[in-house]
Amino acid sequence: MTGKENENNLSGNEFSGPPHSSPRGEEFFSYNYALSLLSSVNHELRTPSSAITGYLHLLENAGLDSKQKKFIELIKKANDKINKIISGVSDFCEYSCGEVTLCKAKFDISNMLRQLSSSFEDSVRETGCSLCIPHPAAEPLPVYGDEYKLKQALSQILSTALAHSKNSGIVVALEKKIREDNEADFMFTISYEGIKMREDIAASLSHKTPSNLSIADDLIFKITYAKKIISAMGGVIEFNEKKSGGMFILTVPLSFCAAAEKESPLQAAGSAPHANSKLNELSGASFQILLVEDNFIGRKLIKNIIESIGWKIDIACDAFEGLKYFESRKYDLILLDIQLPDMNGYEFTKKIRNGEAESGSPETPIIAVTAYSLPSDREKCFAAGMNGYISKPISIENFYTTISEVLKNHLHKLSR
Structure with missing residues (x-):
């Protein structure tokens, strides 16, 4: 979307x-x-x-x-x-x-709010403010939507509230209005006590978007960008000024998901849990990974991460070398850079998929690991036939989560 x-x-x-x-x-x-x-x-x-x-x-x-x-x-x-x-x-x-391109997937709102709270710990400490983000439930609250973009919009609004809070407190609350179609309007309320909002920032909350916006207009940009994201999601942002401070209300429609996941083949086998919770369901299994990356430091980093999990990895410095590796043995997963010197990652993926289609063999999961970071870049990766996307700088948590989910989905398909 x-x-x-x-x-x-x-x-x-x-x-x-x-x-x-x-x-x-x-x-x-x-x-x-x-x-x-x-x-x-x-x-x-x-x-x-x-x-x-x-x-x-x-x-x-x-x-x-x-x-x-x-x-x-x-x-x-x-x-x-x-x-x-x-x-x-x-x-x-x-x-x-x-x-604003949205990439929808299942995510847990409770976990998202915990991550949001953690990401603001240093900023809150430096400003002398307090931040209260209550977690809506001890149990997961799974929904379907774009977690990254929603967290991005909330972060922009929280940053704006923090800039106006004047050593006071910020409180985030969440309410949901359930509809009959398995959807709900999630209402995030961000209240703060502090100074009056600047007129030009308040104006950016109206239906008119500022023209000639520059990156120097930091707070105006944050508000405008958050509004753009929420609008793309089909929601709205409102602002109510108070005598001392103000209150932002972000209303976003999201779909509910089933809380329980299907048991994976590895769970059924009774594998022991991995030290990292994101890889629990893959613990005890040995995977063969192919990395195609032209940057020396990037190769060494991912090699060390994969080997720390206990998996095996082959490394190709360019796409042609990667194709030779792929033709010589079977891999459980390919980690692929996009900007390569001889053939880009999209072309590499196309060659892999065409070869698999001709031979009738199952698709090998491919995850992009790239510095191309716009949502349109992510969409382009999936359109090319890739199964996952990790943007640099690599978040270790996101790295583990992505490879875990892609491998679990692949194993589930093979077990049918």
Whole structure:
């Protein structure tokens, strides 16, 4: 599902200009070039940042003493701030392209709110505010929607509330109005006590979107981008100003999912649990992985992560080498970079899928591991025939979750 507010949209790899404005001549070229450059810089930053994130995770489990662990914790916090800046640049590029692409899947709202609360711990501590995000249920609350985008919108609004809270408190509440069609309107209320909101920020909450929005207009951008996301989801954002502070109300329609998952073949076999909860259902199994990645640091990182799980991995430095590996043996999973020197990941996937179709063999799961981070990039990966998508910088939790879900789905298909 794609939300578009005008016809100025991303076409191929070219940026067609900012939404809600009509640059001409040199002005248009200048904007186009600047946005393209910003996108390229953002892309190039993601691979080294991914290495820092991944190796910090591996170091945490390397038997460090308490002083070393403290250093690691400080580096992680600094790296988290860098990653937030990188994500912010991606958000701005996506907004400027005039698109919001939704990728729907099953997720747990309770878990999402826990993650949201955790991500704001440092910001809350630094500002001297308090943040209360109650978890709606001890049990999972599974729904169907775009978890990443919803969390993104909530984060933008929380950041805005935090900027206006003035050492006071922010309270998040969740209500749901159930409808008859297995859907519900989820209402997220974010209340804060503090200073009056600036007029230009409040104006961005109206039906008019600011023109010529720049990345420097940080709070206006956060509000406008959140509004764009929620609108694409079919929801609305409202703001009620109070005598001291204000209250945001985000209403989003979501579908309920069944809480229980079908038992996987590995669960039925009674495998012992893995140390990482995301891989519990795959514990005790040995998988053969093929990694196709041209970046040396990226190869070493993923190799170490996979081997720490206890799985085997072969590494190809380019697509042609990857195809040779694939033809020589059977793999349970392919981890694939998209930007490769000889043949891109989309073409590689097409060759794999065409070969499997001709031979009648089952599809080998393919997961993109890429610095291309826009939702449209994720959609393009799935359209090419891939089964999963992991954007850099790699979140270890997301990495484990994605490979676990893709492998479980593959095993379930094979067991039919």
